[in-house]
Amino acid sequence: MSNKYRSRASAVIHKSMKDFERIGLVDKKTMRDFDRMCLTPIEAMPPEKIVAIREREDVSQAVFAFYLNVTPSLVSKWERGEKKPQGASLKLLNLVDKKGLDLVA
Structure with missing residues (x-):
């Protein structure tokens, strides 16, 4: 399934x-x-959770951004709460949370 x-x-x-x-x-x-x-709902992603996911995957903001196809600056803004991930980025973050970065590699 x-x-x-x-x-x-x-x-x-x-x-x-x-x-x-x-x-x-x-x-x-x-x-x-x-x-x-x-369908499984896509959950909002608070800044603390984004940081926790990135740290769990043991990657820098730049590497995390590369995998998500966004800029390192955007990842930084998500982690500080200045912006909220939306659309495809939010879906990818939810997938990475559940399956890890290997899923999007």
Whole structure:
């Protein structure tokens, strides 16, 4: 089972719903709503947690930034709480938290 689903049952049901959407039995809005219910939510990442993840992975801000495809300056701002990670960066941070940097390497 992929970690993106809340449970194995959610993964199976989600696949069926995607099939229904593909053949026109479920519209896009319903599918988006269903995705929100089925998929594991992406958690906000406070500065302390970002620092803890980076330190756990034993990398510098520059190396961490390289793996996340952002600038070292942005990582520094996240860690100081000046900016909050969003979008793809936040998703990657959640993945790195769960699976480690080897996942994105």
